[in-house]
Amino acid sequence: xxxxxxxxxxxxxxxxxxxxxxxxxxxxxxxxxxxxxxxxxxxxxxxxxxxxxxxxxxxxxxxxxxxxxxxxxxxxxxxxxxxxxxxxxxxxxxxxxxxxxxxxxxxxxxxxxxxxxxxxxxxxxxxxxxxxxxxxxxxxxxxxxxxxxxxxxxxxxxxxxxxxxxxxxxxxxxxxxxxxxxxxxxxxxxxxxxxxxxxxxxxxxxxxxxxxxxxxxxxxxxxxxxxxxxxxxxxxxxxxxxxxxxxxxxxxxxxxxxxxxxxxxxxxxxxxxxxxxxxxxxxxxxxxxxxxxxxxxxxxxxxxxxxxxxxxxxxxxxxxxxxxxxxxxxxxxxxxxxxxxxxxxxxxxxxxxxxxxxxxxxxxxxxxxxxxxxxxxxxxxxxxxxxxxxxxxxxxxxxxxxxxxxxxxxxxxxxxxxxxxxxxxxxxxx
Numbered sequence: 001x002x003x004x005x006x007x008x009x010x011x012x013x014x015x016x017x018x019x020x021x022x023x024x025x026x027x028x029x030x031x032x033x034x035x036x037x038x039x040x041x042x043x044x045x046x047x048x049x050x051x052x053x054x055x056x057x058x059x060x061x062x063x064x065x066x067x068x069x070x071x072x073x074x075x076x077x078x079x080x081x082x083x084x085x086x087x088x089x090x091x092x093x094x095x096x097x098x099x100x101x102x103x104x105x106x107x108x109x110x111x112x113x114x115x116x117x118x119x120x121x122x123x124x125x126x127x128x129x130x131x132x133x134x135x136x137x138x139x140x141x142x143x144x145x146x147x148x149x150x151x152x153x154x155x156x157x158x159x160x161x162x163x164x165x166x167x168x169x170x171x172x173x174x175x176x177x178x179x180x181x182x183x184x185x186x187x188x189x190x191x192x193x194x195x196x197x198x199x200x201x202x203x204x205x206x207x208x209x210x211x212x213x214x215x216x217x218x219x220x221x222x223x224x225x226x227x228x229x230x231x232x233x234x235x236x237x238x239x240x241x242x243x244x245x246x247x248x249x250x251x252x253x254x255x256x257x258x259x260x261x262x263x264x265x266x267x268x269x270x271x272x273x274x275x276x277x278x279x280x281x282x283x284x285x286x287x288x289x290x291x292x293x294x295x296x297x298x299x300x301x302x303x304x305x306x307x308x309x310x311x312x313x314x315x316x317x318x319x320x321x322x323x324x325x326x327x328x329x330x331x332x333x334x335x336x337x338x339x340x341x342x343x344x345x346x347x348x349x350x351x352x353x354x355x356x357x358x359x360x361x362x363x364x365x366x367x368x369x370x371x372x373x374x375x376x377x378x379x380x381x382x383x384x385x386x387x388x389x390x391x392x393x394x395x396x397x398x399x400x401x402x403x404x405x406x407x408x409x410x411x412x413x414x415x416x417x418x419x420x421x422x423x424x425x426x427x428x429x430x
Contacts, residue, residue, distance in 0.1 A: 006136060007172040009156045013132070016160075018151035022060060027149075030105040031064075035149045037082050043070040045109065046131075046146040052153065053142050056163060066109040067146065069129040072097050075109060095127060113137070115180060132156045136171055139184045140191055144171050166197045174209035182216030185250070186228035189241050193232055199240035210248050217253035222302040225254055229302075233281035239269045242284065255301025260288040271359045282308040283353055286315045307346075314350050315357060329404065331355070331367055336375065336400050375400060376412035385419045391426050398422045 026047075027035075038045040045068040051061035068075070075097040079086050087106065088098045095111035112134040113125040128134065131146065131154065138144040141159035153160065157171050168191050170177040170184070178184050188206065217225065232241055242265065251260065265288045272279055282304065289295055295312040298304070304312070324330045331351050338347035348367060355364035377399055379392050386392050399415050399422070 006132070007157060009132060010158070013154040013156045014152050015155045016153050018055070018147070018153065022055060022058065023147075023151055025060065026055075026064065028105060030101040031107070033084075033101050034066075034099070034107050034109075037078055037084070038068065038070065041070070041074075041078055043068055043074070043078075044148070045070075046148045046154070048110075048146050049138065049143050052145040052147045053159075053163060055147065056145075056153070056160065064107070066107060067112055067131075067134060068109050069112055069131075070109075071095075071111050071127055075099075075111075094125060137180075138171055139177055139181075139187055141169055141171050142191065142195060163195070166195050167203070168192045168195050169203050169206055170209075174203075174206045175213060178209055178213045179216065182213065183220050183224050183228060185210050185214060185217060185248075186225060186232065189245055190228055190231050190235065193235035193237050193241055196237070199237040200244065202244065207244075207248065214249050214253060217250065222255070222300075226302040226304065229254075230281040233284050234278070238284060239266060239273075255298040256285070257289070257294050257297070259290075261290065262288065264288060268357055268359065272356060275361050277356055277361055277364075279356055280308075280311070280353060282312050283315065283357055286312040287357055289316055291316055311350055311353060315354055318354050319358060327360070327363055328366055331363070332370060332372070333401070333404055335367075335370070336372060336404060337397060373408050375403065377415055381412070381416065382419060385416070386423055388423075388427075391423070394426055395419060395422050 035045065045066055047055075047064055048067040049065050051064045054061040070078070072092050072095055076086065079097070079099050085100045085103075086097060087100050091098065091108070091110070095113050096108055097110075098106055098108045100106050111127045112129060112131060114128050114130075114133050115137050116124050116126055135144045135146070135154075135156045141157050141162045143159070144155075144157055145159045146154040148154070155161075159171075161167075162169060168188065170188070188210065192202070232238070232245075243262075246260070246262070250256075252258070265284065268279070268287045269284065271277075285298065286295065289298070289312070292313055295309070295316055298312070299309045321330075334351060335347050348370070352364045352368050355361070355367060377396065379396070382392055382395060386395055399418065402415060402418055403410055
């Protein structure tokens with residue numbers, strides 16, 4: 001930032017003053033206490049970033065972040081003087097002090113700062129009292145605005161104008177903003193999906209900067225990438241944004257193979273959208289993958305959750321299953337033989353996701369509504385009839401098939417009468 005020219009900005013950053021129920025609803029008793037603490041000592045404190053953007057769009061923000069011209073030491077001193085508890089001191093070196101008021105609300109307040117050295121992941125900062133310079137270091141113009149406690153909106157770099165136009169652009173030079181933190185590539189696409197009214201009307205300078213700097217993603221942790229990516233894949237314009245990201249050559253840096261099955265992705269996405277069906281984020285990626293090896297490569301890069309990893313493996317292994325004349329029974333059988341005891345929950349969610357990927361939407365709805373009764377047999381009940389303990393699992397599997405074929409209406413006593421025959425057939429085949 002120290003060598004960057006300040007881009008065009010407003011002479012008077014105050015663009016409007018809010019005085020509406022949404023703005024006033026922000027002021028809990030705890031926030032009013034926070035405001036008084038800063039005002040008493042003549043320090044400014046303002047709401048910053050995404051919360052301001054949401055308020056200007058008529059949405060109540062989920063979280064409030066705050067910026068101030070008070071240094072961390074001054075904040076700690078004032079909180080101590082007011083006997084306000086402070087928690088989580090990990091952010092102090094970056095200027096953030098977190099207070100907890102009335103043991104009800106936490107408030108993260110960050111000192112205005114300038115990034116003096118960045119490596120694409122982390123930044124060394126110095127504190128400042130210049131609100132414009134703090135605004136310049138933020139990623140997108142729509143996220144660079146401030147809102148003070150009197151309702152005044154401060155917009156130095158025309159973020160409000162871009163918000164009105166549903167335009168998503170970086171503050172100043174997009175290449176510099178991206179090089180400060182390469183994860184901003186994903187943040188750009190995420191906010192495009194949230195803000196833009198058209199699926200593919202990108203600022204060309206921004207896309208060029210992304211293409212020229214996409215290699216920097218190899219320095220970003222998989223966890224941070226996946227956290228942003230899941231929001232893109234669960235938002236608007238999933239197809240268009242995914243194709244644009246691939247066009248920018250993102251695949252090679254995020255664990256995806258070179259030869260993706262783009263056609264499968266487009267076909268699956270369009271069918272789901274037409275039928276008002278949503279897939280999980282990992283499913284949109286998995287339909288582009290060929291095999292388990294590609295899934296595990298993606299997992300190694302992104303550090304997927306166990307649920308996501310196992311779902312992706314299940315999808316690539318099961319999508320070519322040959323269905324019988326009774327597909328509902330086929331998947332009920334899969335469900336009752338699910339390897340985990342939580343078959344009715346995990347197994348059902350995996351199977352439904354598979355069926356959506358296969359565009360079998362009616363069947364997915366049927367499986368979703370299936371309620372399996374409890375299987376009436378357990379291993380202890382077989383101890384007298386099955387002397388070879390190694391085959392108990394096989395016997396139970398056969399009994400479950402009989403149970404399914406009888407539409408779950410056979411009793412435990414009737415099932416147990418089948419055990420000698422099953423054991424005999426197993427022994428004969430050995």
